[in-house]
Amino acid sequence: MVRVVVIEDENISSNYIVALLKKYCSDKFTVEKEIDNIVEAVNWFLDNDIPDLIFMDVHLSDGLCFEIFNKVEISCPIIFTTAYDEYAIKAFKTNGIDYLLKPITEKDFYQSVMKFFKVRRDRDSQLRENEKIRLLDINTSKNYKQRFLVKLGNKYTPLKIENIAYFYKDSLVFIRDFNGNSYPISSSLSNIESSIDSNVFFRANRKILVNINAIDYLAQYKPGQLAIRVKPKFEEVIVLSQEKSSQLKSLLN
Structure with a gap:
């Protein structure tokens, strides 16, 4: 199961994202936490394993979400959800894989989820290739008895x-x-x-x-x-x- 965290300060938006996940991908996703502010997000990331995917609003109740990245390291893909388009460049300088403008349509949401799965497949494929290269290097460098x-x-x-x-x-x-x-x-x-x-x-x-x-x-x-x-x-x-x-x-x- 893909472990998801939703960081969104509007209950309507948060509930909408969770509802879409259940509608399209209920057998693939589990929502571990819904968070509405920076302080709680930082504390949660400090105490828990990084999830597989984050849906993150840019404007939270206590500031811009980018403050989170100054305090914790987040390595998983992020789908940004916001009503403002001026933060797109900054979002993609993090682990952002998509930038959804509100109101989010079901089509855009679904395409964004498909993008996440492609990113994940590409990452897993690269990890497998890296492991093959590592094993090849080990076997090549091993000094067998002559x-x-x-x-x-x-x-x-x-x-x-x-x-x-x-x-x-x-x-x-x-x-x-x-x-x-x-x-x-x-x-x-x-x-x-x-x-x-x-x-x-x-x-x-x-x-x-x-x-x-x-x-x-x-x-x-x-x-x-x-x-x-x-x-x-x-x-x-x-x-x-x-x-x-x-x-x-x-x-x-």
Whole structure:
């Protein structure tokens, strides 16, 4: 629900706005507070969360509404309602998204509400895009492991991540490279999974973490479930859950 505050010193005008909200948008709006003066408005904003939308008259019983902005920060959209057109520029220097001149027609009111929803959609879309960029930056800047130190006889050798076909769990956790060699490693699959690129390595099930470049083919196992064949060959059938099957198809597509 969109939380609304109406700041209007004329009861008739305030009741009219509330009535129009109920008429056109009763399932979307809830009026949290009706206020008729600057002092009460300031005190209310200091004690309560900022609403989603404000209808605000310019001339209030104790002065111009712009005094409110000098005392509290208001970040939500505002639809100004007034009988005076000379304050429009000043109104739009705040969070004003519309300026309705009295007497307000139902058509103008409805268009103003539609403008609010467009502003909200645009804002939400921008927030989602910003979040995508933030996550992309995090993933891009993350330092994934580029090699693992494996033991060959009495020697330790760094094995590059691109040469690893999969990690698997038997009694211990092992690395298998594309040449078919297996090396034990002192780490859990979960710890390994968190340290390597999830766009390259896919956790197929609790036993194996597969380089997607090692996948030979996918096969239908049960309705909604896949089994995968890898190279070099893994000794067990690698069966994916329905959720994992969907994730892998999205990753490979």
